[in-house]
Amino acid sequence: MSPDRLSSTFAALADPTRRAILARLASGETSVTELAEPFEMSLPAVTKHLKVLERAGLITRSREAQWRPCRLDAKPLKRAADWMEQYRRFWERNLDNLEEYLRKLQHQEKKHGRKK
């Protein structure tokens, strides 16, 4: 069974080097050699990461220019973010609870202060 698109996206993102490559490509397209520079990694190792990103549709490589620049493609990220959106109410509820707790704490401190 071929993995579904969302699984491929998340699997590709589950690596700090691959996320760093995406961050680099966010500032513009670049060649593989340039991409490899900041990582203390062999060119084949970087190429392997690029292949994972390419299969997940997160980067595209131009077939026109001879230096075949890599470019970020954010469409899979949008789908992943859309999936995450359904859980927003949970983390926002956590923040609401924290706010309520802090409000109560403040209120108690005020009462305590008055008694002194």
Added chain:
Amino acid sequence: MSPDRLSSTFAALADPTRRAILARLASGETSVTELAEPFEMSLPAVTKHLKVLERAGLITRSREAQWRPCRLDAKPLKRAADWMEQYRRFWERNLDNLEEYLRKLQHQEKKHGRKK
């Protein structure tokens, strides 16, 4: 090297069964047996998925009740969504380009319509 938190989160999400478990837990805490029911999977297989989710901090298991209910913890999802947020401008730019393209197309169709 232990994987960083963001990598653990994405690796845990890179599986349709684990995402389905999270979706189920979004509607309330439940026991492992109940969780396993909709999946045509052995209990040990489901337990394995739960362990991955637990290690990634996406679920917690109560130590109080004897049936040890599982509960969703959305904090890692918030961090993952925050990471994704930095790429929003890329997918929104894509949508802007599409809108502009459709506007041009409409404009051309109007011109064409007038000529007839």
